[in-house]
Amino acid sequence: MNGNWTEQRIPDQHGRVAIVTGANTGLGFETARMLAERGAKVVLAVRDVDKGERAAARISGDVTVQALDLASLDSIRSAAAELRASHPRIDLLINNAGVMHTPRRTTADGFELQFGTNHLGHFALTGLLLDRLLPVPGSRVVTVSSMGHRIRAAIHFDDLQWERSYSRIAAYGQAKLANLMFTYALQRRLAPNGTTIAVAAHPGASNTDLLRNAPTVIRVPATRLAPLYTQKAEMGALPTLRAATDPAVTGGRYYGPGGRGEMRGHPKLVTSSADSHDRTAQERLWTVSEELTGVAFPAVAAQRNGSGS
Known part of the structure; x- marks a missing residue:
C-alpha cells in the first residue's frame, strides 16, 4: 500500500492485549486511544491512577488502568506481578513513559531520575513481562526514544547517575540513547525465538507537556514557537503505532516523522545515531542494567552476531 501511513492504516487489533506506559496524557494517551478504538484490550500503566x-x-x-511508577523497582515488580496474573498473554508492550530535562533528582532506588525512569524502569518492566510475549506470534516491544538521543548524548559508564556533575540536557540524551541501545540489544536476543520483535520510535517535535521541566532558556522560546515546528500528539503517536502494528515492520528498526529534520510528518523508517549502534556499548549497558535492576531476561541469550543493530 502506497501513501502516507495514517491512523486509518492501523490494522484490526481485536484479540490483542497492549500495555502502554505513561498512557494518561500526551503521546501515550493517543497511542492507547487508537489501539483501543481498533479493538485491542489496552492497559494504561500509569503512576497516578486517578x-x-x-x-x-x-x-x-x-x-x-494499572498502577506503575517507573521510578521505583518495587512498584515495577508489583505491577508486573499483577499484569502477569491478569494477562496470560501480552501482544504489545509499549514503553512510552518518560521524563525530560528534570532538575537532578533520584528514583526510589537512587538512580538519576531520567536514566532511572526512561531506561532502567522500562528495562526492568520488559524483563519481568517478556515471558508473556515470547509465545505470542507477532508480539512486539516498542520503546519510545527521542531526537534527544543525538544531543550531548553518550553513555557515561564512569558516572551513570551523574553524581559528579549534572546536565539535565545531557542526562536526557543519555537516557534516550539508552532506549535505542536497549532496543537493538533486545532484538539480537529475540531473533532466535522468531515470534517477538523489538522496535523503537520517536515522536519528532510533538506538542506535549514534556518540556515543563526544561531550562527556561529552552522552555520559553520553545513554547512560543511551538505552533511553527511542533505537531499534535495524535501525529506524534503515529511512529509508535506504526512500529507496533504495521505488518511490514521488522525487528531492530526505528520509526519517526518523515518531514524535514524528522520534526513533523507521517511516520517512516529513520536512522539513529552511530553511537546507538555501538554493540560493545550496548552489551556493556545491558550488563550494567541487569546489575542495577536485578532483572535478568528469560529465555533469551545474547546473539552478538544476530539480526539487529
Missing part, C-alpha cells in the same frame, strides 16, 4: 481512570473514561473500548 489520572489514569479519567483518561480511560475518555477512550472508547476495553481499557483498564
Whole structure:
C-alpha cells in the first residue's frame, strides 16, 4: 500500500492485549486511544491512577488502568506481578513513559531520575513481562526514544547517575540513547525465538507537556514557537503505532516523522545515531542494567552476531 501511513492504516487489533506506559496524557494517551478504538484490550500503566481512570473514561473500548511508577523497582515488580496474573498473554508492550530535562533528582532506588525512569524502569518492566510475549506470534516491544538521543548524548559508564556533575540536557540524551541501545540489544536476543520483535520510535517535535521541566532558556522560546515546528500528539503517536502494528515492520528498526529534520510528518523508517549502534556499548549497558535492576531476561541469550543493530 502506497501513501502516507495514517491512523486509518492501523490494522484490526481485536484479540490483542497492549500495555502502554505513561498512557494518561500526551503521546501515550493517543497511542492507547487508537489501539483501543481498533479493538485491542489496552492497559494504561500509569503512576497516578486517578489520572489514569479519567483518561480511560475518555477512550472508547476495553481499557483498564494499572498502577506503575517507573521510578521505583518495587512498584515495577508489583505491577508486573499483577499484569502477569491478569494477562496470560501480552501482544504489545509499549514503553512510552518518560521524563525530560528534570532538575537532578533520584528514583526510589537512587538512580538519576531520567536514566532511572526512561531506561532502567522500562528495562526492568520488559524483563519481568517478556515471558508473556515470547509465545505470542507477532508480539512486539516498542520503546519510545527521542531526537534527544543525538544531543550531548553518550553513555557515561564512569558516572551513570551523574553524581559528579549534572546536565539535565545531557542526562536526557543519555537516557534516550539508552532506549535505542536497549532496543537493538533486545532484538539480537529475540531473533532466535522468531515470534517477538523489538522496535523503537520517536515522536519528532510533538506538542506535549514534556518540556515543563526544561531550562527556561529552552522552555520559553520553545513554547512560543511551538505552533511553527511542533505537531499534535495524535501525529506524534503515529511512529509508535506504526512500529507496533504495521505488518511490514521488522525487528531492530526505528520509526519517526518523515518531514524535514524528522520534526513533523507521517511516520517512516529513520536512522539513529552511530553511537546507538555501538554493540560493545550496548552489551556493556545491558550488563550494567541487569546489575542495577536485578532483572535478568528469560529465555533469551545474547546473539552478538544476530539480526539487529
